[in-house]
Amino acid sequence: MDIFEKCWNFTKAQEYMDRGIYPYFVPVEENHGPRVVMNGREILMIGSNNYLGLTKDPRVIEAAIKATEKFGTSCSGSRFLNGTLQMHTELESRLAKFVNKEAALVFSTGYQANAGAISTIIDKKAVVITDKTNHSSIFDGVFLGASLNPGVTVKRYKHNDADDLERVMKAIDPERPKLLVSDGVFSMEGDFVKLPRLLEIANEYNARLYLDDAHGIGVGGDTGRGTMEHYGYFDEVDVIMCTFSKTFASLGGFIAGKKEVINYIKHYSRQLIFSAAMPPANVAAVLKALDIIEKEPQIVRRLQDIGQKMRREFQTLGFDTGHSETPIIPVLIKDYDKTFMFWKTLFDEGIYTNAVVAPAVPPDRSLLRTSYMATHSDNDLDQVLETFKKIGKQMGVI
Numbered sequence: 092m093d094i095f096e097k098c099w100n101f102t103k104a105q106e107y108m109d110r111g112i113y114p115y116f117v118p119v120e121e122n123h124g125p126r127v128v129m130n131g132r133e134i135l136m137i138g139s140n141n142y143l144g145l146t147k148d149p150r151v152i153e154a155a156i157k158a159t160e161k162f163g164t165s166c167s168g169s170r171f172l173n174g175t176l177q178m179h180t181e182l183e184s185r186l187a188k189f190v191n192k193e194a195a196l197v198f199s200t201g202y203q204a205n206a207g208a209i210s211t212i213i214d215k216k217a218v219v220i221t222d223k224t225n226h227s228s229i230f231d232g233v234f235l236g237a238s239l240n241p242g243v244t245v246k247r248y249k250h251n252d253a254d255d256l257e258r259v260m261k262a263i264d265p266e267r268p269k270l271l272v273s274d275g276v277f278s279m280e281g282d283f284v285k286l287p288r289l290l291e292i293a294n295e296y297n298a299r300l301y302l303d304d305a306h307g308i309g310v311g312g313d314t315g316r317g318t319m320e321h322y323g324y325f326d327e328v329d330v331i332m333c334t335f336s337k338t339f340a341s342l343g344g345f346i347a348g349k350k351e352v353i354n355y356i357k358h359y360s361r362q363l364i365f366s367a368a369m370p371p372a373n374v375a376a377v378l379k380a381l382d383i384i385e386k387e388p389q390i391v392r393r394l395q396d397i398g399q400k401m402r403r404e405f406q407t408l409g410f411d412t413g414h415s416e417t418p419i420i421p422v423l424i425k426d427y428d429k430t431f432m433f434w435k436t437l438f439d440e441g442i443y444t445n446a447v448v449a450p451a452v453p454p455d456r457s458l459l460r461t462s463y464m465a466t467h468s469d470n471d472l473d474q475v476l477e478t479f480k481k482i483g484k485q486m487g488v489i
């Protein structure tokens with residue numbers, strides 16, 4: 092049998108293209124923040140993770156240009172060898188301070204940060220306990236670690252369900268080393284993890300807690316320090332991870348924790364050692380975004396206000412916004428085809444959302460993921476609500 096057989100047989104994407112409702116890989120021709128150009132038309136973007144709107148901030152752009160002029164377009168090597176710039180180490184100490192940890196380590200993507208940190212830290216007889224809906228990069232880190240170390244056991248618990256987590260924990264041999272892993276804010280439905288219960292359970296069962304706060308930092312807490320700050324904690328979580336591709340207006344990711352833990356991962360993570368370092372422009376963009384977040388926390392609060400308003404208004408219109416508690420607001424359509432049709436009608440009306448269907452979510456939770464930027468205007472938001480109302484009624488969703 093030909094190894095490519097499955098490729099010849101894969102026709103589903105083409106079928107949706109032929110029906111004119113394929114919602115993926117639509118190229119952006121121009122990016123003006125809340126407004127972009129797609130298919131030659133101006134589109135209101137409510138499908139971006141540019142939460143604080145910093146990707147088009149002139150200060151961030153200038154920092155990226157200056158770093159490129161000074162250091163070139165690439166680091167041309169691994170952090171381990173020739174690829175570490177003084178800017179990388181400066182960023183690591185700034186980030187560690189920002190999340191109240193002793194040390195931080197930056198990777199070239201958030202995906203690599205999770206895959207690298209988790210697969211490196213779990214070995215021998217470790218048990219990893221993970222929320223079923225954690226991000227795929229967490230699962231890939233877990234699966235990679237487990238395949239390299241056959242003694243590793245993987246346990247999943249129901250989404251954000253502390254009772255189920257406790258049930259799973261109770262059944263684990265107390266002598267085995269344990270890593271409990273969760274998203275801080277879940278990426279599809281925008282709900283916060285129940286951190287106080289997770290911390291209690293981690294302490295009671297002697298597990299280390301690893302929190303992926305990719306959608307939490309810049310979004311949660313009065314000063315944007317994320318899920319920890321949202322709950323009024325300081326440094327209780329053992330390892331914090333975040334990407335730079337959302338709030339931080341760049342590309343890359345980091346982990347932060349005790350200096351010995353970070354130092355171990357730095358010397359053993361294959362994803363760090365065998366991949367080129369974050370390019371200068373990306374590092375400089377994060378440093379500038381961090382300056383802005385620290386000096387202007389009001390942008391975080393503007394984003395939070397937008398999230399509250401949109402959730403309230405969607406619910407008043409009769410839409411189901413799932414578990415959302417943040418500016419990530421899913422609009423549940425609950426049907427595969429209808430989700431694509433709703434997406435296309437919205438797109439024709441000038442609004443871009445993200446269509447999310449199985450296997451990314453259970454089939455009965457097909458949804459349009461909407462997410463907001465601190466730079467959306469009140470007019471932008473009204474346009475979104477009016478358009479959703481019109482289409483929701485037409486399609487019998489509300």
Ligand SMILES: Cc1ncc(COP(=O)(O)O)c(C=O)c1O
Nearest residue numbers: 200201202226228278305334336
């Ligand atoms: C929760 C979560 N973790 C990790 C990542 C990976 O980050 P990156 O896009 O920087 O690779 C993402 C991005 O989609 C994410 O949503």
